[in-house]
Amino acid sequence: MLTYEKLSRKPGTFRRLTGVSVGVFSEMAGKNGPLWEKRRNNYEKGGRNHALPGVENHLPAMLIYYRCYVTYEFMGFFFDCDETTAMRAVKRIEKMAIRVIRIEKKRGISASDTEYLIPDATEQPVQRPKRKQRKSYSGKKKGHTQKTQYITDPAGRIRAVSRTYPGKTHDFTIYKKQKKRDRFCGVPKKADNGYQGIRKYDKNAEIPYKKPRGGELTAEQKDFNRRLSKKRIRVGNTIREIKIFKIMSDTYRNRRKNHNLRANIIAGMVNMKITERELRKAA
Template identity: 25%
Template structure:
């Protein structure tokens, strides 16, 4: 069984069972140990109305923070029964895994470069400044949009409710998540989990995706987002050559051409589709990396109430590794130049 000492002695265990390099794990632990005392007090204050004991009372955790975090990350990476995860670590129990999966996810979000959560927007609701992506967040001025689905167990006993979650594409009950990345493999935003029967373009509308994008950026999406460009509002600008006022879209949206029924695409349209695919594949890379964590790649067994939080933490883990290898590559290129 693994202990903190064995994790320090054999760093490969961290990579194999938690899915991240050992140095990233220990940097994360150092940040969490500093933040944890205040985080625990804040969490207990929020539950004060539900508690009969004073804050600070009650049983303290038996396990060190290192092992508790390792339990959570192993559960996310392998998605095996919690009792099996507990058996991998000394003195851990299934209850420890279950409790800390909920207790430590918010703390993990604080120390990881997690993407923003895009909530559903009511009709006529105005977005706040914090809900809109800033141009500075986009390393190359692009936003790449795509959605992915994850299988879930058949929900409830109500047929009407089940229909909302049945994906015609996957032929399964699923939850759908929309991703928004830049052109450099950084996940900038994800949606809350939506019923799998929701189409990509409808989910985009419910999230007010176009409204969340900054002026002047270029958005690219697949054929499931046909018509997204029609949601872009116009802005009035002055033509520098003629001095006249002109209306133009506040951002550019590109989606591939669909082959017409009974017809063929022109060579120019095919070339345009290839150019879009060469850039848009980067959001597919990000989704693929996220699915290296089995809790996202396999049928979801945890409560739907923490699904979005789990997805956000896994995206944060992917972002942390992306930033790491990009920094390493940049340092190597500077050393050789």
């Protein structure tokens, strides 16, 4: 049976299998520990023991599932239990993790909190739905997808995660729907051409200049686009870190209603990884 004790002896293997370092895992376990004890005291008095004992073994199950996105049958073989037990273990720890690992929720972010914000949306393939297929069909990806918008700060830290939308939904439509909930209007935005029209809502937003039909961009406009692109690299790097977890990049096989919960948990883990890197550099 695979256990945290065995995995933690090989930090490199631990990182490759779970997507996080032993240090980040320890922080996650510390945050989930009190919730686990509370649950055990309230619901498990006199009951049978879990096949995966303790939060320190539930968390690796969730992380390996997110990182590798294998079937629950494979997970059961990995952890020496049946697939139903593996599925329940993942769902059990997800309900706790979303409370303590997700990104910090603020009523709003002002210009004093961050210099600017960078929105970007990413698509993920999904299995062809039985109904309303046109709604999820993405002409850009030539297939059925779902879309999530992430907003990061200049350090790449995720400040907001949108709901999960069908792949046909335009990036700017997602931004408009999320704008009222996220309340970031006072902070400058660095957007791409998928956000044409953003200045009607945020006057201090910046988007690249588009090449006019039959014309050319000026040297100043090209320079502006290059500088904007360099600043937007941060959100691209963050989305790449999100997609290290294959549950966010491979064809999504689970119920769509659970996708946003997992996107928020993974966003919180990515922020923890960024904080760990910053502390390592400062040391």
